[in-house]
Amino acid sequence: MVDQALVELRGVKLAYGVGRDSTLAVDGLDMRIGKGEFVAVVGPSGCGKSTLMKLVTGLLPPTSGEIIVHGQTVTKPIKGVGMAFQNPTLMPWRTTMDNVLLPMEVVEPHKRRFRRHRAEYEERAMKLLRTVGLADFSQKFPWQLSGGMQQRSNLCRALIHEPEILMLDEPFGALDAFTREELWGVMQALWLEQRFTAVLVTHDLREAVYLADTVYVMSRRPGKIVLVQQVELPRPRTLASTFEPAFVDLVHKLRDRIHLEHA
Amino acid sequence: MENLERNRLLRLAMPWLVMIVFFAIWELACVVFAIEEIILPRPSKVFEVIVLRFDILLKFCLQTLWSTVIGFGLAIAGGLLLGLAIGASPFVYSGLYPLLIAFNAIPKVAIVPILMIWVGVGFLPAIITAFVISFFPIVVNVATGLATIEPEMRDVMRSLGATRTEILVKVGIPRAMPYLFASLKVAITLAFIGSVIAETVGGNNGIGFLMLSAGARNDAPTTFAGLFAIAIMGILMYAICAWFERRMTKWAFRGELVS
Ligand SMILES: Nc1ncnc2c1ncn2[C@@H]1O[C@H](COP(=O)(O)OP(=O)(O)OP(=O)(O)O)[C@@H](O)[C@H]1O
Numbered sequence A: 001m002v003d004q005a006l007v008e009l010r011g012v013k014l015a016y017g018v019g020r021d022s023t024l025a026v027d028g029l030d031m032r033i034g035k036g037e038f039v040a041v042v043g044p045s046g047c048g049k050s051t052l053m054k055l056v057t058g059l060l061p062p063t064s065g066e067i068i069v070h071g072q073t074v075t076k077p078i079k080g081v082g083m084a085f086q087n088p089t090l091m092p093w094r095t096t097m098d099n100v101l102l103p104m105e106v107v108e109p110h111k112r113r114f115r116r117h118r119a120e121y122e123e124r125a126m127k128l129l130r131t132v133g134l135a136d137f138s139q140k141f142p143w144q145l146s147g148g149m150q151q152r153s154n155l156c157r158a159l160i161h162e163p164e165i166l167m168l169d170e171p172f173g174a175l176d177a178f179t180r181e182e183l184w185g186v187m188q189a190l191w192l193e194q195r196f197t198a199v200l201v202t203h204d205l206r207e208a209v210y211l212a213d214t215v216y217v218m219s220r221r222p223g224k225i226v227l228v229q230q231v232e233l234p235r236p237r238t239l240a241s242t243f244e245p246a247f248v249d250l251v252h253k254l255r256d257r258i259h260l261e262h263a
Numbered sequence B: 001m002e003n004l005e006r007n008r009l010l011r012l013a014m015p016w017l018v019m020i021v022f023f024a025i026w027e028l029a030c031v032v033f034a035i036e037e038i039i040l041p042r043p044s045k046v047f048e049v050i051v052l053r054f055d056i057l058l059k060f061c062l063q064t065l066w067s068t069v070i071g072f073g074l075a076i077a078g079g080l081l082l083g084l085a086i087g088a089s090p091f092v093y094s095g096l097y098p099l100l101i102a103f104n105a106i107p108k109v110a111i112v113p114i115l116m117i118w119v120g121v122g123f124l125p126a127i128i129t130a131f132v133i134s135f136f137p138i139v140v141n142v143a144t145g146l147a148t149i150e151p152e153m154r155d156v157m158r159s160l161g162a163t164r165t166e167i168l169v170k171v172g173i174p175r176a177m178p179y180l181f182a183s184l185k186v187a188i189t190l191a192f193i194g195s196v197i198a199e200t201v202g203g204n205n206g207i208g209f210l211m212l213s214a215g216a217r218n219d220a221p222t223t224f225a226g227l228f229a230i231a232i233m234g235i236l237m238y239a240i241c242a243w244f245e246r247r248m249t250k251w252a253f254r255g256e257l258v259s
């Protein structure tokens, strides 16, 4: 495993609500994510994957256990993360461009430079939008975009400030297979270039194996890790590699493990 | 296509048609049932008065309009501030909301005499009454807009490390704008009610005062002319508010942009 962990979860438990109404979402969650590692998390629906994302970024405080990022216990939302939430949550009063630029208005050091260097930042946002095929829609409002297009803008918003840690909650869920596979390539290229630490939640096992160094399989609710699978396939991986036996074997292994959760 | 165009024209003409029919029935009823002018003047008579005494009516109208607009302006400023405070902080909310409700339950006519003791007759009671009566819907709407922000939207900001102020400025205020503008349409009509009440209960200017003195002289047509004048001003101000709403919060009317 990783010796130097950037993100570490120790016996994390989270219950939503209190008393009889409470739902235990995750229990006894242990993870170690190294710096620059690409991690994928798979598991049945409702097992606490989105919850895990919010825990790591400090949006939710754990009921018990400890979350450590950069050697420090997380108690409030941490800086330097980019998060693509499961539902796009774009702001309806902002155009796609302005939505993507939002982190620049909030995150240092861009915040200070933003007003004076707006053109430069817009160029940067445009470049991202182009890679996801949204160049023509930069001046449209979110409600003028399709669900998949909103998801792609959402992804751009998470990436624009080149965060150290990237949390992606089913970012390709609403996309057709072709666009999705194209974006795997885009994502991998970005990662190879910037080497950020990424946590990707997905239901697509091929996606997990294509992108990740390590795949974590979660159990049914209350979620905990039941399998940690290293993916030691050479990079850059291509669509052709997804048909190679080593790749297919891994996907089958993960699928078999998840099937146990549904039994 | 031609049909659509005709439908559109018809829709635009409808309010005028209804109004004409309404006045026609009124006129007819007055003639047929021989209603005395002092009880219900014929609309033609009222319009005649409006034309004949236009300068006086206009002068009193402008007085009322000023009181209303000033009171309304103050209500927007105050309502926005208090609404933001209430919506942004649960403590201010739990502390002030019950008080606001209690305050809103007081019939505003009741405070006019008190106001007159405090500030005398004149413009001030009208301005204050207009303010007080139109303040509440603005506060409540702005606070509602803030309080109903989707938690996900707040999470997006928090995950970027935004401060409370940044969340308020970048999400809270834009999100509260449609609520604010929706309340303005209600508030401006209420503001007219407020200023006219104050002028009627005890004032020495404004359309309310004019109506009261005309009523005392049994001059029903002039009283009705005053009513018409208030209605016209109300519609005008409402239209201005609605226009602003359209312009400022286009995104909240998304569905209608399609057609
Ligand atoms: N705000 C909340 N309040 C109460 N319970 C919640 C809340 N959010 C999630 N839960 C519960 O916690 C559990 C885990 O939810 P979570 O959203 O983390 O699942 P998930 O693994 O992301 O599922 P999916 O794959 O369908 O997105 C669910 O059973 C859900 O009912």
Ligand SMILES: [Mg+2]
Binding pocket: A049, A050, A051, A086, A169
């Ligand atoms: Mg989820």
